[in-house]
Amino acid sequence: MVGFGVSIFLITLGAIFKWAIKAHLSGIDLPALGVILMVVGAASFLLQIIMMSRSRNPRRGAEVINDDRNQPPV
Template structure:
């Protein structure tokens, strides 16, 4: 899954294609491509927010590991 930075980059790139570039290329609709990139970036950003909020928070003292190799756990 892409990170927050890539999502913001896609939104920014899409906005540039949509509103800043005035060139006309045959076969490519740059404003439509910009909208597609912005939608993909926004969806990715929202998915990142949802997935990061669903991760369990570590509890204090949860990293204690039994490293006594002479007495393995049962």
């Protein structure tokens, strides 16, 4: 997965293509490309947030292993 920085970069690049560039290229619709980049960046950003929140929560029903190293010898 891409990081937050790449997601923000895609959103920024898409906004530049959508609103800042006024050039016209034959065969390429720059405003449409900008919207696509912004959507991909936003989706990636949301997936990063979801994956980060899932990794922080412990799993339910996880096996607990008893570590006897701190117990005095019997």
